[in-house]
Amino acid sequence: MPYFWRMKVSGFTFVRNALKYDYPIVESIQSLLPIVDEYIVCAGNSEDATLQLIENIHSPKIKIIHSVWDDNLREGGRVLAVETDKAKAAVSKDSDWLFYLQGDECIHEKDHQLITNTMKQYKNNANVEGLLFNYHHFYGAYQYVGDSRRWYNKEIRIIRNNPEIKSWKDAQGFRKNEEKLYVKTINAFIYHYGWVKNPFLQKQKQEDFGKLWTNDDLEIEKYKAYLNSLKNGFAYGDEVDSLKLFNGTHPSSMKQRINNADWQFEFDINKKHFRDFKSRLLYAIEKTTGKRLFDYKNYKII
Numbered sequence: 001m002p003y004f005w006r007m008k009v010s011g012f013t014f015v016r017n018a019l020k021y022d023y024p025i026v027e028s029i030q031s032l033l034p035i036v037d038e039y040i041v042c043a044g045n046s047e048d049a050t051l052q053l054i055e056n057i058h059s060p061k062i063k064i065i066h067s068v069w070d071d072n073l074r075e076g077g078r079v080l081a082v083e084t085d086k087a088k089a090a091v092s093k094d095s096d097w098l099f100y101l102q103g104d105e106c107i108h109e110k111d112h113q114l115i116t117n118t119m120k121q122y123k124n125n126a127n128v129e130g131l132l133f134n135y136h137h138f139y140g141a142y143q144y145v146g147d148s149r150r151w152y153n154k155e156i157r158i159i160r161n162n163p164e165i166k167s168w169k170d171a172q173g174f175r176k177n178e179e180k181l182y183v184k185t186i187n188a189f190i191y192h193y194g195w196v197k198n199p200f201l202q203k204q205k206q207e208d209f210g211k212l213w214t215n216d217d218l219e220i221e222k223y224k225a226y227l228n229s230l231k232n233g234f235a236y237g238d239e240v241d242s243l244k245l246f247n248g249t250h251p252s253s254m255k256q257r258i259n260n261a262d263w264q265f266e267f268d269i270n271k272k273h274f275r276d277f278k279s280r281l282l283y284a285i286e287k288t289t290g291k292r293l294f295d296y297k298n299y300k301i302i
Contacts, residue, residue: 007123010091010161011036011061014083015103016044016069018053021205022197023103025050026057027253031106031191033061035116036099042087044069065090074211077170084167095161096123102171104194105157106251111188118186119158129165129181130174131158132299134189138196139243140236140265142250142258146195148242148274148283153292156183156299157190173298183299191251198263199233206234236265241273242283 011032018025029039039061043051045068054064067086073079084100091098097119101107107115115131122128132154137146156173159165159181168175175181195202207227211220227234250258274280286292 007097007120008092008095009036009097009099009119010095011039011099011101012042012084012087012091013040013101013103014042014044014067014080014087015046015050015054016083017046017048018050018103019048020046021208022201024106024193024254024257025103026053027251027257028101028103028106029054029057029059029062030253031109031251032099032101033059034109035112036061037095038063038092040065040087040090042067042083042090044083063090071211080171081167081169084171088165088167089163091161093161097158098161099158100174101157101190102194104192106191106193106254108189108191108249108251110249114188115158115186118184122184127182127302128184129160129162129176130156130183130299132183132185132301133157134187135192136189136246136248137192138246139240140196140267141263142196142261143246144196144243144265144267144269145246146240146242147244149279149286149292149295150241153295154185154297154299155190156181158186168298175298180298180300182302185301191254193254195236199236199265202234202236203227203230233263237267240267241275241279243267243269245269 015023015025033039041054041062041064043054043064043066054062065086067083069079069083073082088098118131135151135153135155137151138144139146152172159174162176165174165176165181207224210223272280274283282293
């Protein structure tokens with residue numbers, strides 16, 4: 001087959017302590033495996049059986065590399081970007097596109113063909129450096145998604161296989177030589193499950209992960225004291241400003257996890273808890289017009 005028509009796609013991710021923090025890493029990998037030629041998993045120095053969890057997927061597409069996290073990188077979640085770049089560096093040199101999923105993100109099988117077709121469409125257009133996805137951010141329970149401006153509504157998850165492209169800040173997106181990437185939008189969603197799990201596991205995760213975003217030990221201790229005061233686990237209802245009901249379907253890889261949910265969370269979607277008038281106003285404008293004004297964008301849409 002001529003090179004013009006061939007396309008190779010690599011998936012990549014990083015993971016550490018997936019069992020301890022109840023990450024749906026297996027479901028995440030399984031959701032992407034059908035449309036990639038290889039899947040690089042950068043396995044960190046876990047305190048649990050995360051490595052065995054990944055090995056037990058038993059896919060010839062999966063390539064595991066090993067890593068030790070630098071726990072001194074505590075400012076702004078920088079260690080997450082470092083681990084992302086380690087995984088990216090291990091992809092095959094002849095891959096055209098790289099598909100990045102974090103350990104709490106999935107894609108839906110209904111979008112597989114669209115994603116593949118879009119990668120093919122722009123494969124030979126060097127001006128397109130990445131593809132921009134929409135987001136569903138699930139919160140508290142699998143039937144709710146965050147719909148306020150505190151949640152980013154789009155982010156880059158497919159990038160060209162270019163060594164100059166690096167993970168940006170806390171691994172939310174990517175840049176090339178610290179410049180924003182030129183991207184095309186794709187009408188597909190990333191399903192983000194980082195904020196939906198048993199409240200006691202979420203509490204533990206928040207206590208440990210809070211250390212990755214600041215060097216201020218006093219701030220860390222204050223947040224830890226707050227979390228320790230919560231007798232029923234993480235207080236989902238106290239931490240969110242606005243939710244809406246999710247009326248779609250979840251990726252099939254998540255079916256068993258959703259059926260096994262062992263906690264309850266109820267939220268009155270008619271009640272909003274915005275911190276100030278500006279937040280309430282911008283929310284109202286977005287819901288009325290569909291436009292998200294003054295939003296930070298870590299990309300350039302072409």
